[in-house]
Amino acid sequence: MIAVGSDHGGYELKQEIISYLKEKNLEYKDYGTDSKESCDYPVYAKKVANAIVNGECDRGILICGTGIGISITANKIKGIRAALCHDTFSAQATREHNDANILAMGARVVGPGLALKIVDTFLNTEFSNDERHIRRIEQIED
Numbered sequence: 001m002i003a004v005g006s007d008h009g010g011y012e013l014k015q016e017i018i019s020y021l022k023e024k025n026l027e028y029k030d031y032g033t034d035s036k037e038s039c040d041y042p043v044y045a046k047k048v049a050n051a052i053v054n055g056e057c058d059r060g061i062l063i064c065g066t067g068i069g070i071s072i073t074a075n076k077i078k079g080i081r082a083a084l085c086h087d088t089f090s091a092q093a094t095r096e097h098n099d100a101n102i103l104a105m106g107a108r109v110v111g112p113g114l115a116l117k118i119v120d121t122f123l124n125t126e127f128s129n130d131e132r133h134i135r136r137i138e139q140i141e142d
């Protein structure tokens, strides 16, 4: 199950991502926001991060204007590894090396075409399970 959330700045891109997940028959849960009306990104970052930490969802996608505020917030929650990615190389590397559980993007930074490629890469790349990467993730958790 994929948790999806955004603030007003990311609302339109979130809706495009949801259409894409539906097209691919991927299960998702939309944690809002539900319109382009101004709202506070920490609210949605916390909803998605908590859904992952409590096991309701396996991965998350968070969007705000830059992706920065929403990823900073998500990374405050223990167990969350939110990666801000605006290219497919980073999306692949963060899954393989960091076992990132949330993808963050900025809707004012990337267009929808690239954003969907990044989502696809993030969702289809497995963690390497490499001993050195496991060790480093454990150090983050400590």
Ligand code: RB5
Pocket: 007, 009, 010, 041, 064, 065, 066, 067, 068, 069, 070
């Ligand atoms: C909202 O205007 C904007 O600040 C927000 O979407 C995000 O970019 C914050 O980091």
